[in-house]
Amino acid sequence: MNPLSKLASQGEALRVLIIEDSEEDTDLLVMELRRGGFAPLYQRVDTAASLASALDHAKWDVIISDYSMPRFTLAEALAMLKARQIDVPFLVVSATIVDEQAVAAMKAGAHDFVMKDRLARLAPAIRRELRECQVRLERRNLEEQVQQSQRLESLGLLAGGVAHDFNNLLTGILGNASLALDMLNPSEPARSMLESVIQASERAADLTRQLLAYAGKGRFFVRPVDISTLVREISELMRTSLPKKVRFLVDLADHLPPVEADSTQIQQLVMNLVLNAGEAIGDAAGTVHVITRLETRSPNGATNAAVGRHVCIEVGDTGCGMDEATRAQIFDPFFSTKFTGRGLGLAAALGIARSHQGQIDVETSPGAGSTFRVWLPAAEAAAAEERVPAGAHHSHADLGGTAAILVIDDEHLVRATAKSALEYFGYTVYEAEDGSSGVDLFRKFHDRIALVLLDLTMPEMSGEEVFDLLRQIQPEIPVIVSSGYDESEATRRFAGKGVSGFLKKPYTAETLAERVKSVMAVSSRRMRA
Numbered sequence: 001m002n003p004l005s006k007l008a009s010q011g012e013a014l015r016v017l018i019i020e021d022s023e024e025d026t027d028l029l030v031m032e033l034r035r036g037g038f039a040p041l042y043q044r045v046d047t048a049a050s051l052a053s054a055l056d057h058a059k060w061d062v063i064i065s066d067y068s069m070p071r072f073t074l075a076e077a078l079a080m081l082k083a084r085q086i087d088v089p090f091l092v093v094s095a096t097i098v099d100e101q102a103v104a105a106m107k108a109g110a111h112d113f114v115m116k117d118r119l120a121r122l123a124p125a126i127r128r129e130l131r132e133c134q135v136r137l138e139r140r141n142l143e144e145q146v147q148q149s150q151r152l153e154s155l156g157l158l159a160g161g162v163a164h165d166f167n168n169l170l171t172g173i174l175g176n177a178s179l180a181l182d183m184l185n186p187s188e189p190a191r192s193m194l195e196s197v198i199q200a201s202e203r204a205a206d207l208t209r210q211l212l213a214y215a216g217k218g219r220f221f222v223r224p225v226d227i228s229t230l231v232r233e234i235s236e237l238m239r240t241s242l243p244k245k246v247r248f249l250v251d252l253a254d255h256l257p258p259v260e261a262d263s264t265q266i267q268q269l270v271m272n273l274v275l276n277a278g279e280a281i282g283d284a285a286g287t288v289h290v291i292t293r294l295e296t297r298s299p300n301g302a303t304n305a306a307v308g309r310h311v312c313i314e315v316g317d318t319g320c321g322m323d324e325a326t327r328a329q330i331f332d333p334f335f336s337t338k339f340t341g342r343g344l345g346l347a348a349a350l351g352i353a354r355s356h357q358g359q360i361d362v363e364t365s366p367g368a369g370s371t372f373r374v375w376l377p378a379a380e381a382a383a384a385e386e387r388v389p390a391g392a393h394h395s396h397a398d399l400g401g402t403a404a405i406l407v408i409d410d411e412h413l414v415r416a417t418a419k420s421a422l423e424y425f426g427y428t429v430y431e432a433e434d435g436s437s438g439v440d441l442f443r444k445f446h447d448r449i450a451l452v453l454l455d456l457t458m459p460e461m462s463g464e465e466v467f468d469l470l471r472q473i474q475p476e477i478p479v480i481v482s483s484g485y486d487e488s489e490a491t492r493r494f495a496g497k498g499v500s501g502f503l504k505k506p507y508t509a510e511t512l513a514e515r516v517k518s519v520m521a522v523s524s525r526r527m528r529a
């Protein structure tokens, strides 16, 4: 049969699929729709095959069906919709329907039925069903969002767990390789191999850092920061990491309110966005811009956004842009469209934004570039603190010492690495494999031990409890807390207690010695004062 399509010029546009064997009845229906204020664009079908083809090749706002047709049944029609997961209002119009039939039709998925002699009911019934269909759609979208965020959450937990173990392993690799390098004669040919080992483990540490950031588990030093200052600090680095032909524009607002943030992480986030922006432009000419500003509205398109003042970091490019299918997946870990991509940049960026109670939104279309916006809630506190400058670099000769150091870590590899490194630099080392034996050792030897290197996450007694007990025995004991990660809350609680220093795993032998040296220097100054 020939599909029949007609377009009416006035009224509310409505794409109607009519399942009906009589042309006459179809005309009646269409007339009724026009009278009800619609401008129907319609097609009539009366076989299973033509219905299938109409469903597969066009989008419909509503389906109106006769109850009894000679060539196929209503139940078949409804089953075809179900199989295709099509959810549009389905109304049955019939001259003869009886109550049981109506109930059966509704059970099979029809939304309403209208008697042929009361067709004036048709238009209002369609309007109501369209509204309800919209509600169903919104609910489904919401459920999908919830499922998506649960999926991301469990991936985050997994990533966090793997990254934690990796950090311990990498501490063993990096620590020992750097120590071995240090011990070797400058003419030794094996040095270059060890240098490669160190480089590779530093790359692995970088990946691990991204995983942790994605898991929202990398916040260490949270304090009020000025986002413009923070971006300015890495603007040279960003410029040099962009392809030569790319113009780089930076526009940073003055006097932004501070944001409670971990600067290193926010810098990583911005850097990830800028790297992607550069890659989206590639070898062509183009522009990447980074803008910071204060926003008083809530983030675009975010339904549950906390309303209030936000600092917005915008990273835009004139690169390839994205289609909708790509855009929908960019924050998934390991999603990448690049040949050598790892797909962690944006996943990490989102993890960082979330762990700062922030959000990221994206505006993009193919060929039209992309603009990423990161929204971070402004702290209503006093002005941002100046960032503490990174510790001065000690020359190798300065790094030695003779004091006794207690290393508490449940991971044998980490303990052994720290011990070899510290002994190499002249220290005496006591080891403990868990919190309680660490505390016992300290109780016995506290007059000899000058510093404790404490792992933050151990089974049984947590680093925090151990810390409290150590300080009870000797309130002045310098304690360096070491960890690949921990939840920001725990870290913050720790920070209030006056931990002497943090040491991020993995570390090289030299970094460890450096940290020990500077913490000891500070604490002996304090003792003298």
Ligand SMILES: Nc1ncnc2c1ncn2[C@@H]1O[C@H](COP(=O)(O)OP(=O)(O)O)[C@@H](O)[C@H]1O
Pocket: 272, 276, 277, 280, 317, 319, 320, 321, 322, 326, 330, 335, 336, 337, 338, 340, 341, 342, 343, 344, 345, 346, 347, 369, 370
């Ligand atoms: N600025 C951008 N323009 C176009 N596509 C982008 C942009 N940023 C990210 N993407 C897309 O998102 C994907 C994931 O990005 P990311 O998580 O950083 O991983 P990777 O860069 O390793 O592929 C990219 O492969 C790319 O398809």
Ligand SMILES: [Mg+2]
Pocket: 272, 275, 276, 344, 345, 346
């Ligand atoms: Mg990337």
